[in-house]
Amino acid sequence: MLSIHTKYSYKLPKLCYCHYRKYATSVPQDDEPMNHHKRLDLHDWPTTKNPTPYEIFGLSSQDIGMSTIELNKIIKLKYIKFVKIYHPDTSLQHQDSESNVLSDDIKRKRFDLIQQSYDILRDARRRSAYNRFKTTSWEQQGKYQPNPNPWSKENFETYRRANAHRSRYDFNKDEAFWTAGTWNDYYQMKYQRSPPTKEEMEKNKYKILFGVVAFGVLAFSLQFMNAIDKTNQYILDTHKMNLKSMKDLNESYTGNDISNIDNYSQASTIKRFLLSRRSTMQSKRKNDDDPFSNEEPSDHELLVKYAKGRVNKWDKAENEWAQQRVKPEVNSDFKFSESTR
Template identity: 55%
Template sequence: MRHRFDQIQNAYDILKNPRRRVAYNRYSTTNWDQQGQYTQDSSSAFNKDNFEAYRRAHAHRTNYSFENDESFWQAGTWEDYYKMKYGRKPPTKEELDKNKYKILFGVVAVGVLSFGIQVMLAIDSSNEYYAQTRLMNLKSVQDLQNSVDNYGEGSNQIERLRRFLLSRRSSLAVKEVNEPSDSTKTFQDEEDEILVKYAQKRVSKWD
């Protein structure tokens, strides 16, 4: 409801002002298709000195819409447009020639500043990449050291047998899930047999 009221109020403000009404009518009736027709009547249609030709050529651009740049549709010449947009007279050729080095310096300064910002962003991205790579390398070294240290399980025969049984139990459990078996013998029974055989082997060495 509020949006509808604002639209009506805006339309009323445009209609009650003859200058704005003419500008809005020019905006609403100008489109890209008219440009081709206009170029047939004037060989200088695309010359930027011809403000009307420029306006027809850019009527489809959003930044030149009536809502975004009303003065673009109110102005009759480039001088009028400059005055309405910047609130002062456009610079003369003599003023431009006099200040051309200042203008050039400003353009170069902006370019250098933009380039510097891009370089800083690139350096930050590179540092972030190197930091992430270093963290990955450190984690790889830590994992390798853990594997060398047997993950704290020790390296004697009993510990190696324990790791073997745990690994075997995990493998058999996965196999049982993928390929169910009718065997009634449990993993624990099989492990008990392995432990008994290992103990008997150790005892036989003592005899």
């Protein structure tokens, strides 16, 4: 360590000793678990799920009302104590108020919250913006008085009160929204450039209009193509379902034997015909509004008619076969008589 009494000590920069000793700890590395908040005279860790920076540092409304210098001293002192407990380089085994030893992951998460809270509270401007974020609500808006200038400070404040509850304007997502005082400040903070003037807007209005129209056409085209793809996919799925139904129906007829698909029995054919006829008649009754329409024959009558037709067909076939059998016998007798002569 350099001595401050050297010859060139006046050329050394003045360093804050607390910056180097804030990570130090007087507790040995192999210490027993204990509540280091009590040891360092700190308040307990807040029990809320998402604690605010003021809750993490244990600041009350009286502390917030004190001068900036005194408040910064309190915040810095508590930050140093927090670092001694939760910094990843320390090996302290900390117990919470319920005597549970914290894991390294929990300590790391708490340290990240402490660092974020400290960065907000030590900066007076960020602290004011955070206070504005926590206290602004639409109930604060009085009677609205329209302003002819849409970019005025009053309109910006009204817009901020009206959108304070929206997640897109959360302090962690859009800090510039709560830091800015006017629309111009917000635009410059958010986009890192000065806002366009009225002359620039008039000059580029046709380019802007063309860009908006082109973007709208592109978005509509993408939506239209997506709709066509979904329609084609629906038709394809419907065809697949129909093919699967036909396959299952054929398998039910053939007993899961596709090789016998052309060898249906007559009873199976009649059964399929009757089932199809019943469904057709049922749908016809639903759509037929004429109460005097002719009733269709029943299944029994159809079966009797079909059986008679088949019997008649068989009788006719048998008679034809008998006649064809008699003719060859007559011809053979005639040939035999001719030969004897």
